[in-house]
Each structure stands twice: as structure tokens, then as C-alpha cells.
Amino acid sequence: MTVGETGRGLLELTRPVNVIAASALTFIGAFVAGGVTEAPIAVAAAVGATALAVGAGNAINDYFDREIDRINQPERAIPRGAVSPRGALAFSLLLFAGAVGLAITLPRPAIAIAGINLLALVAYTEVFKGLPGLGNALVAYLVGSTFLFGAAAIDGAEIGPAVVLFLLAAIATLTREIIKDVEDVEGDREEGLNTLPIAIGERRALAVAAFLLVVAVVASPIPFLRGHFGVSYLLIVAPADAVMLLAAYESFEDPTVGQSRLKYGMFLAALAFIVGRAALEFSSL
Numbered sequence: 001m002t003v004g005e006t007g008r009g010l011l012e013l014t015r016p017v018n019v020i021a022a023s024a025l026t027f028i029g030a031f032v033a034g035g036v037t038e039a040p041i042a043v044a045a046a047v048g049a050t051a052l053a054v055g056a057g058n059a060i061n062d063y064f065d066r067e068i069d070r071i072n073q074p075e076r077a078i079p080r081g082a083v084s085p086r087g088a089l090a091f092s093l094l095l096f097a098g099a100v101g102l103a104i105t106l107p108r109p110a111i112a113i114a115g116i117n118l119l120a121l122v123a124y125t126e127v128f129k130g131l132p133g134l135g136n137a138l139v140a141y142l143v144g145s146t147f148l149f150g151a152a153a154i155d156g157a158e159i160g161p162a163v164v165l166f167l168l169a170a171i172a173t174l175t176r177e178i179i180k181d182v183e184d185v186e187g188d189r190e191e192g193l194n195t196l197p198i199a200i201g202e203r204r205a206l207a208v209a210a211f212l213l214v215v216a217v218v219a220s221p222i223p224f225l226r227g228h229f230g231v232s233y234l235l236i237v238a239p240a241d242a243v244m245l246l247a248a249y250e251s252f253e254d255p256t257v258g259q260s261r262l263k264y265g266m267f268l269a270a271l272a273f274i275v276g277r278a279a280l281e282f283s284s285l
């Protein structure tokens with residue numbers, strides 16, 4: 001294994017697209033709390049802590065999942081031999097240390113959220129992953145918590161807008177996590193995990209996922225109705241909602257296609273959050 005292959009493997013372990021996306025969510029949380037210009041250093045620390053924590057969480061997830069991934073995802077860095085299990089664990093702990101180092105510079109509420117999240121990241125894979133729906137709910141909380149973390153990084157910030165975004169992102173993520181479990185049902189069954197599709201059946205699990213997504217889509221105008229975003233938010237979240245609904249429908253036929261398209265819809269929705277708030281800020285200048 002060359003140094004380059006190991007380096008690429010370590011980067012792959014972090015799932016850089018998710019690192020960037022989750023960091024953007026933390027920034028949005030601070031942005032909607034009205035604190036980006038007030039406390040730029042704190043916002044930068046919160047974004048950095050999120051990036052390191054998500055990278056660490058993804059790396060330690062692949063470390064704990066290395067046997068399942070040999071079945072479900074053999075091309076991943078550890079099962080294909082690009083990174084040793086011990087190397088992946090050490091890399092993850094280094095990233096966790098960096099996340100803690102940045103998080104402790106923030107206000108107490110942000111430190112509390114970071115502490116809960118870091119414990120949850122480890123507990124997810126080692127405890128909750130195989131429990132019907134609970135592991136999915138934990139990942140959903142973690143994704144949604146980025147908005148709360150960003151808002152909490154600003155002393156005295158208004159947390160309301162971030163709570164709305166937390167709920168939308170958490171519900172949509174819960175939908176995708178359930179669909180991903182349907183996709184992984186064979187390997188999870190061999191590993192003795194009791195995920196939601198194994199506990200209640202694949203089609204019932206997909207029906208639960210679709211119902212949750214409809215709830216999130218119906219609720220998606222709320223940030224505009226509550227005045228947190230400008231009308232441009234609706235112009236972008238509407239197509240995002242359509243993509244996500246299509247993804248949920250496609251998941252009944254092919255969960256791999258469905259969960260992948262759902263991720264794009266969620267990313268487009270995150271863009272709607274950014275554009276919707278920026279437009280409101282600029283229109284009030």
C-alpha cells in the first residue's frame with residue numbers, strides 16, 4: 001500500500017462531502033441566529049469542530065463496521081486494505097481531539113451539544129445501530145443538531161429559527177437512514193442487527209420513511225411563514241421537496257437509487273436555507 005493510497009483512504013474515511021455539508025449546516029445555524037458578523041471567530045470554531053467531528057464520526061463508524069462493510073461495502077477503505085483498522089481508529093481519535101479542542105472555546109450551550117454529539121457518534125455504532133429505528137433517530141438528531149450547535153456558538157443568539165431547521169433536517173435524515181437500512185438489509189441480517197426493515201419488514205419500513213418525508217415536506221414552508229427566510233427560499237425548497245418525494249417513491253423499487261437521490265434533494269434544501277436567509281438579510285439592508 002503506497003503513502004498516496006493510504007492518504008486517499010484516510011480522506012475517504014471522513015466522507016468529505018458529508019463533512020462539508022454538515023459544516024455548512026452549522027454555519028447556517030449561526031447565520032439564522034444572526035451571529036455570523038457578531039462572532040466570526042466563534043462561528044469559525046463551531047464550523048471547524050463540526051468538520052472534525054463528522055470526519056471522526058465517519059471514520060470510527062467504518063472502524064466499528066469493518067466486518068459488515070466486508071459484505072455490504074467491500075470497496076471501502078478498511079475492507080479493501082487501504083487503511084488498517086488500527087490506523088482508522090487512531091485517525092478518528094485524532095480528529096475527535098481536534099473537535100474537542102475547538103468546541104471548548106465556545107459558549108457553554110455549544111460545548112454541551114458537542115459533548116452529547118461526540119458521545120452519540122461512538123454510541124451510535126456500538127450500541128444503537130442495530131436497534132429498530134433508534135440508530136436512525138440518533139443519526140437524524142446528529143445531523144439536525146448542527147443547526148443548534150451553530151446558533152449556540154453565538155452568545156445570547158435567538159435559537160428559534162435553528163430549532164425549525166433542526167426538525168426539518170432531522171426528519172428528512174431519518175427518512176434516508178431508514179431507506180439506507182433497507183439497502184443494507186442482507187449484510188445487517190448476517191451481522192445479527194435488528195434494524196427497522198428487519199424488525200417490521202422492508203416495505204413497511206419504506207412506508208414509514210415515505211410518511212415521515214411527507215410530514216417534512218408539508219412542514220417545509222414553515223421557515224418562510226415564520227419570517228426566517230425570504231420568498232427565494234420557496235423557489236428552491238419546492239424543487240428540493242419534489243426531488244425528495246420522488247426519491248421516497250423510487251426507494252420502493254430501488255433503495256440505492258432512492259437514498260442517493262434523496263441526499264441530493266436534502267443538499268438542495270440546505271442550499272434553499274442559505275439563499276433564503278441571505279436574501280432576507282440583503283433585502284433588509
Ligand SMILES: CC(C)=CCC/C(C)=C/CC/C(C)=C/CC/C(C)=C/COC[C@H](O)COP(=O)(O)O
Nearest residue numbers: 018021022143168169172216217220266267269270
Ligand atoms: C423537507 C426539508 C426542507 C428538509 C431539509 C433537509 C436537509 C437540509 C437535510 C440536511 C442534510 C445534510 C446536508 C446532511 C449533512 C451530511 C451528513 C452528515 C449526513 C449524515 O450522514 C449519515 C449517512 O448515513 C452517511 O451515509 P452516506 O451519506 O451514504 O455516506
Ligand SMILES: CC(C)=CCC/C(C)=C/CC/C(C)=C/CC/C(C)=C/COP(=O)(O)OP(=O)(O)O
Nearest residue numbers: 022050053054057058061114117142143146149
Ligand atoms: C456538531 C457536532 C459537534 C457534531 C456533529 C456530528 C454530526 C453532524 C454527525 C453527522 C452524522 C454522522 C457523521 C454519523 C456517523 C455515523 C454514520 C456514518 C452513520 C451512518 O452509517 P451507517 O449506518 O453505518 O451506514 P453506512 O456506513 O453504510 O453509511
Ligand SMILES: [Mg+2]
Nearest residue numbers: 061062065069
Ligand atoms: Mg457504517
